[in-house]
Amino acid sequence: MSLRNLLLFVFIVLLSYVCYVRAEQNPYARYIAASYSVIDRWSLVSPPDQELFDGAMDGMIEVLHKRGDEHSMFVDPQERDTFQEDLIQEFGGIGVRILELGDPPQLTVVGPPEPGTPAFSADIRAGDRIVAIDGQPTAEMEMRDALRLVRGEVGTPVTLTVIHPEEKDETDVKIVRAVINVESIYGDLRGEGNKWQFLLGADDRIGYVRITKFGDKTLDEFTDVLAELNSAGIQGLILDVRDNYGGTLEAAVGISDLFLRAGQPIVTTRDREEEIRDRFVSTGRGGYLDIPIAVLINHNSASASEILAACLQDYHRAVIIGQRSYGKGTVQRIMQIESGRSLLKLTSATYWRPSGKNIHRMAEAKESDSWGVKPTTGFEIEMDDDEYLLWRKYRYRRDLLGEQTDGPLAEELDSQNGGIPNDFRDEALDLAIEYLQSQMGK
Incomplete structure (x- = not known):
């Protein structure tokens, strides 16, 4: 036997042994495979293989849900493209x-x-x-x-x-x-050519940037808008992440980095033993260190939006305005299965803010516990369910129709969703403007 063939034989033996040991370490993998074969061969009904596999995946995910992990999910082939579109924008x-x-x-x-x-x-x-x-x-x-x-x-x-x-x-x-x-960066109103306006009409010294999700293109979108606002000579910036459910960690880290000095930890991730898995540190290349910032959050601000708000709060780079955030501080890894035909979104770690506090709200957590992001003292906005729904309708109509309050489309939209008082004000936005005006020029 040649040396080459001998080495190949030894490699195959070692690989087979490793596979055998791994299988013995978790015999349930063999049990599942055996059960699948038994059902496939002996069941009176003949379920399609794909349905059997989907059912097994759904069952395992349901166990995770019952144990408090509500964010893991199995994405079947029918939903895969829609799921990926949301991330790749x-x-x-x-x-x-x-x-x-x-x-x-x-x-x-x-x-x-x-x-x-x-x-x-x-x-x-x-x-x-x-x-x-x-x-x-x-x-x-x-x-x-x-x-x-x-x-x-x-x-x-x-x-x-x-x-x-x-x-x-x-x-x-x-x-x-x-x-x-699919754009993820919005302004307050659409202007000429249906493009978002990022300078506030109430005070054109203030930039207003609404981050609706953190996707693969969000950082590039945000960087372009920030450069445009910087060229316009803004003296204050509002970042609105209300109702932002999160998205990619990379986008949240990248945007945070724009406003920090070099060497400042942005966020760490920890595994189920609370051992640090990853640490993300600022590079100092952003260059936006002097501009005062107000971040708007609410009870639906989650995940990546909480990373951004917590980071800027911990380094006193921004005042946080609104309601306490959702408290979704878990990392989901997206893994391809079935040779890429379907996806497994699996919770694998938790986010921790620069101060060393956990962002995630555990199932048994009390209101007095440390989780999520709280508004800066004196900048809390009380809002009940009715007030929140009114704001949602106001924001929705403003996104679709701008300042237009009459005409057929406005009338139909209002008849469907209910009218909005003419004197309605976005209290959190008004408070942010007031704060930034007090800071500009200092």
């Missing part, structure tokens, strides 16, 4: 925002399509009623089904049958799908 589509408006409800284009999108080039207009998609009537169609039909592979066509505003006849509009980028 792009999908194949035409570039419209649609809602069900009117009585009876009809799919309606809300807001003008952004320039450069297929819908804009095809002369789709704000207020268009979509009565059919590829010949399928939309009356009584579920919104998720409508979105599934409109979206699709880049380069493929879709035909919308629409009724333009002030017209009665239906028009077929053929549109070729393209890559639609």
Whole structure:
């Protein structure tokens, strides 16, 4: 036997032994495989293999949920693409925002399509009623089904049958799908060309940046907006992460880094034994050290948004305004299974803020315990459920229609969601403006 073949034989033996030892360390893996084979061969009914596998995955995830891990999940092949689109911030589509408006409800284009999108080039207009998609009537169609039909592979066509505003006849509009980028950085209002405005109308010395999620492109989006605001000579900055459920750790760390000196720990992650697994430290390359910052949070600010708020609070780089955050301080790893056909989102660690305190709210945690992010003393905003829903409606309509409070779309939106008082004020935003005005020039 040649030396090469001998070495190969020894490697195979060692690898086989390692696999054997690992299997013996966790015999339940063999039990599951054996049970699967028994059901597949002997069961009176003949369930598809995919359904058996999905059921096993769902059952294991349910055990984690019962033990307090509500964030782990199994993403089956049907949901994988939608799940990944949320992280990578792009999908194949035409570039419209649609809602069900009117009585009876009809799919309606809300807001003008952004320039450069297929819908804009095809002369789709704000207020268009979509009565059919590829010949399928939309009356009584579920919104998720409508979105599934409109979206699709880049380069493929879709035909919308629409009724333009002030017209009665239906028009077929053929549109070729393209890559639609999902922005995660919003301003307060949309301006010319449907672009977000990041300077506040109330005081154009203050920048206002709303981070709606932390995705793969969020850091680049944020950096571009911050450079634009810096060129405009802003003297104060509002970061709004209300209702931000989180996203990627990298985006939260990257944005935090922009406002810190070099060498400051941003966040650490710890395993179930509370041993530090990763430590993320600032680089000092951001250059935005002097600008005063106000961060707006609420009870739905979670995960990555809590990392950002906690970091800026611990280093006294920002005042925190609003309500106590959600307390979702766990790390989820995304792993491909079934050769990439499905995904496993598995909680594997917890986030800890620079002060050494745990962000995560455990199942048995009390209100007096240390978790989440609390507003800075004197900057708490009390808000009951009704007040929160009113703010949500205000913010939603403002995103769709800007300052427009009349017209057919505004009337239909208000009739569906309830009216908003003309004197409504965003109390947290007003308090942030007041604080920054007191700090500017110091």
